[in-house]
Amino acid sequence: MDFIVNLFFPKKSVDYNKNDVLGTGISGQVFSGTFNGEKVAVKRILKNVGNNLDEAAQKKEEDTMKILDHQNVLKLIDVQNDDNFKYLILEFCVGTLFDYVKGDYKGEMPSEINGMIQMASGLLYIHSNRFVHRDIKPGNVLISPKFILKISDFGFSRGVTGSGSFSMSSGPKGTRVYYSPEFLSTEKKTKKEKEQIRVNVSIDIFSLGCLFFNYLTMGGHPFANGGPPNEVLTPTNIQNDEKILNGTMGLQENHYAYAMIDGMTEKDPSNRWKLEQALETLNDEAKRIRTE
Numbered sequence: 001m002d003f004i005v006n007l008f009f010p011k012k013s014v015d016y017n018k019n020d021v022l023g024t025g026i027s028g029q030v031f032s033g034t035f036n037g038e039k040v041a042v043k044r045i046l047k048n049v050g051n052n053l054d055e056a057a058q059k060k061e062e063d064t065m066k067i068l069d070h071q072n073v074l075k076l077i078d079v080q081n082d083d084n085f086k087y088l089i090l091e092f093c094v095g096t097l098f099d100y101v102k103g104d105y106k107g108e109m110p111s112e113i114n115g116m117i118q119m120a121s122g123l124l125y126i127h128s129n130r131f132v133h134r135d136i137k138p139g140n141v142l143i144s145p146k147f148i149l150k151i152s153d154f155g156f157s158r159g160v161t162g163s164g165s166f167s168m169s170s171g172p173k174g175t176r177v178y179y180s181p182e183f184l185s186t187e188k189k190t191k192k193e194k195e196q197i198r199v200n201v202s203i204d205i206f207s208l209g210c211l212f213f214n215y216l217t218m219g220g221h222p223f224a225n226g227g228p229p230n231e232v233l234t235p236t237n238i239q240n241d242e243k244i245l246n247g248t249m250g251l252q253e254n255h256y257a258y259a260m261i262d263g264m265t266e267k268d269p270s271n272r273w274k275l276e277q278a279l280e281t282l283n284d285e286a287k288r289i290r291t292e
Contacts (some may be wrong), residue, residue, distance in 0.1 A: 014087060022250060023096070023139075026089040028088075035089045040077060043088040047081075062088065064154040074121030074142055074152035093150065095144035097211070100145055101137040101138055101219050108147040113286045116212055116257070117279065118149040122201055124275040127201045131157050135174035136207035138214055140234045160201055177221065177229040177238075180206035181267050184239050206279075209264025213245070216257060218278030222265050241267040 016033030028045035035042075065076035065088070078089040087152035095105035110118060119141060126133055133140075134156040142150045156174055176184070180203040193275045213222045214229075221229035228245020238244070243265060245251055251258050260281045263273035 003078060014040075014042060014106065016044070016249065022093075025224040025228075027064040030090070032092070033089075033233065039092045041090040041092050045086045045088065047084060047086060060157055061153070061155040062086075064157045067129060068123055068126065068154075068291040070125040071148060072118045072150055073125060089277045090152075091144065091150065092165070093144050093152075096139050097142045097143070097149070097215060098138035100143065101214060104141065105216075107143070109143070110147055112216060113282055113289070115149055115215065117282045118277050118290075119151065119208060121213070122149070122276050124202055124279065126151065126157075127204070130160050132160050132201045133157050133204050135178075135239070136204050136209055137178045141211070150191065158172040159168075171221075174207070177223075177231060177264055178210050179203075179235060179238065180269070181238050181241070181265055182269055184235055200269065202272045202276060205264050205272055205275060206266075206269075208275075208278075209261045212217040212257060213261050216251060216255075217249045220247070222248075222261065226250055256281070 014033060014035050016031040018031060018244050020032040022032055022041055027287070028043050028046075029190055030043045033042040054280055062076070062079060065074070066079075069075065075091045075093065076088060080087045080089065094107055099105035100109060109115065120289050123133065123136065131154075133151065133154065135149070135153060139184055140151065140153045142152050144150060174183075180199075182199050183203055190203075197270070213220055219228050221234055222229055222243050222245055223234050225233065225237070226244045243262075245258060245262060246253055251261070260273065260278050264278060266272040
């Protein structure tokens, strides 16, 4: 039996189904719901969790999403509160890229090239607004009912300088098998050492390159010895630059995305591809296909 919660706020009404959990982010559960008659996702966040880091992540997610407005970035529609919870009213989506790769999502998808163009465009928009995401992975790319891909979950995001750099004072954030090598290298540093380290938005590009590979191969990873990612081996391989793109779950060397992914997952961030370069490659290939 469905358990519907109805929340009345001035001029606006939110309903969400506690039995229909769409997912769990770093700061709360996400339920299906309706807002002013429109189908939405409702992210419910417990207030006063007693953890300053959690509270900071919650505020960062809300503040970041209020600023961002792009078709390939999940839209924050409204924010509401009651005595116990904060509610982020979000665009409704029907699945994640992780669901698609696992074979659990059977709905429509954009073409693989268009899907990568959408993801790169969304991330470029985020960076252009001086934010770094810090948790790019298949589970954080959502699929809309119109099969548009949207980057989501901004709990680990933070602002960056005009050059795209930021301090590592808070340590690495996100999912280790999608960490860049410079992120992994800071894990054993002291707090004082971390405060002296600056990295830049190219950490997201590295993660996106790994995600592209996972998307194209339906589950592979460039740093997993030709197979799916492994929580122990993959981070070690990333640090040691042990990359296999043409393994069992891999790409042919003449694949249009091979050189692009190789460049996006370059160990040296100064030599890593820029998103503009990746988008140029993808758009050129899309144009070639259209004219065939």
